[in-house]
Amino acid sequence: MNYHILKKDELDGFIKKLSNSMKVVAPVAKDAGNFAFQEVSGASEIALKYIPTILPPKKYFMPPREKMLDFDISGPQPVDKAVLDAPELAVFGVHTCDLAGIQCLNMVFSERPRDYNYLRRKEKIFLIGMECGDYCDDHASCALVNSHMPSGGYDLFFTDLGDRFIVHVNTHKAEEIVEEMGLAKAASADMTALEKIREHKRGAFRNEIGVDPRKLPEMFDKGAKSKVWEDVGHRCVACGNCTNVCPTCYCFDMADTINLDMKTGHRDRTWDSCQFETFAAVAGGENFREERADRQRHRYSRKFKFPLDRFYRFFCTGCGRCTRTCMADISLKDTLKTLAKETV
Amino acid sequence: MNNAPITATKPKVAFFDFACCEGCQLQVANLGEPLLDILGAIDVVEFREVMSEKWDKDYDVAIIEGSITDHHAEERIKKIRARSKVLIAYGACAATGGVNGMKNSFQLDEIRQYVYGKDFKFFDSAKTRPIHQVVKVDYFVNGCPIYPPELVEVLKCALRGLPYTVPDNPVCSECKLNENVCMYDKGVACLGPWTKAGCNSWCVNNGNICYGCRGEVKNPAKNAANDVIGKYNLSSDLIQNKFEMYNKCKEGDTNGKK
Secondary structure: OOEEEEEHHHHHHHHHHHHHHOEEEEEEEOHHHOEEEEEOOOHHHOOOOOOOOOOOOHHHHOOOEEEEEEEEOOOOOOEEEEOOOOOOEEEEEEOHHHHHHHHHHHHHHHOOOOOHHHHHHHHOEEEEEEOOOOOOOOOOOOOOOOOOOOOOOOOEEEEEOOOEEEEEEOOHHHHHHHHHHOOEEOOHHHHHHHHHHHHHHHHHOOOOOOOOHHHHHHHHHHOOOOHHHHHHHHHOOOOOHHHHOOOOOOOEEEEEEEOOOOOEEEEEEEEOOOOOOOOOEOOOOOEOOOOHHHHHHHHHHHHHOHHHHHHOOOOOOOOOHHHHHOOOOOOHHHHHHHHHHHHO | OOOOOOOOOOOEEEEEEOEOOOHHHHHHHOOOHHHHHHHHHOEEEEEOOOOOOOOOOOEEEEEEEOEEOOHHHHHHHHHHHHHEEEEEEEOHHHHOOHHHHHHHHOOHHHHHHHHHHHHHHHOOOOOOEOHHHOOOOOEEEOOOOOOHHHHHHHHHHHHHOOOOOOOOOEOHHHHHHOOOOOOOOOOOOOOHHHEEOOOOOHHHHOOOOOOOOOOEOOOOOHHHHHHHHHHOOOOHHHHHHHHHHHHHHHHHOEOOEO
16 A cells, blocks of 8 residues: 655645646635635645535646647648647646546547547646545535545545645656655554544445435436426526536537638637537527426436446536536435435 | 628728717727737728728628617618628627617607707607617627627628627626636626626626626526526516616517517
């Protein structure tokens, strides 16, 4: 077992050393109890205790707006050149729900045809996880999907032991950095303290819906025509907040922009949302999901049903962001509970 | 609209203003570096705010600011339309009616008297209309003022004969990507959830609320509006008043269609 110790008063030095070789981002407190991943230069700027950030760290893996290529149409044949802006980056303080989200995205973008922009950017990102000892708030449902415990997908993983962090070293790159920083090996007392925290979590985190997760896909089969979708659709603003903040939503749109010289230009991809009215509209005026109710059911199905057939895992990480951000108070936990009542 | 790209020589472009504050023209004049690129692509033949020359031939592109609020303006815009291959309505006043639409909340003579006094009969006035309620409009650039990067995009579409669609998602969709703290979380009512995006949540990025200047989305969430009003303990009159500041002229659109 490769565990090391970082004293809390040494965190500032750790961040500063790290930022010598790469940009470091971490959760930072914003107004009204919100947090966001932002560039930091020292430990004092970092919010060690935070509820999930407005946008998940997926914004570093697939930026909301990303240039894919430059083109030139002035010659007899159009010419294009792929571009990729992927700086070395350390993301510090990623909760297990968001690590699970990145694991989901890794699977999606590794499928053929592979997404090289995503994969090459991912190679440049050094992920440092941070354990939650307790629930962040009532909107989280991480125990339902079993993402409250660490399960890989990081380089380093921090657990708060009071005056110090115990740090799990998970990759070769992480080992080099830990060695360079000279972090001491964890002692058996540290391991006991870690086990105590895990023991507490096994009691504190309980399936939030009270339904066996294996039953979830079946619930969606049976509940395709449930009234719950009508109700959710009735309330939905169709603002796309829920998908924008989701750590596993990856739908995007692609568009070309020409420069004012009318010869050169670039192709960008931007995040899209299945909640927008235009998302499933096609030529001829047909719209496959014209109603908000259909679009909401689709969103939930993309978390609890479809990905199970394809990737053998839930694409909900229980972070609770969609509920927190919803203007109309649509709650993921409540929706699932109502659906369970009708179908289980 | 003629869809063939305008290429032969540099296209002749003219700017005109009707009832407005000319703030959108100011945005164009203040574009900075992109303005030089624009001037490399077009030939500006009329633009009252920055030049005194006039043009007596046809316009490839006419860019119209302001709303139509009297009969003289109606005749003038019809003449401009007849001389223009492509017509762009830019700024809230021209594209959706904007703040001028507030006039439509009153009886016409009542508001004329309020503004012009006892001799109001000598002053011509009509219900406020955005340009498309009077003549055909090929492109819309919503907003008060226009969001300059959007005008540049629309201009490029016009020069290439491509369509441009004003985004129909709520402003929230862009605001969230900018990771702004929601105005409602700060206890302030904001029109973002019902207003067309495309401005990159310009106002909220700068600490202000969304005033709805780009117009209501086509299919606004009426029920959700009630929920939000309830959730945040707002008065529905407050939201209604905020809406009417920019959206009053919508009533002149038949079923929201142009």
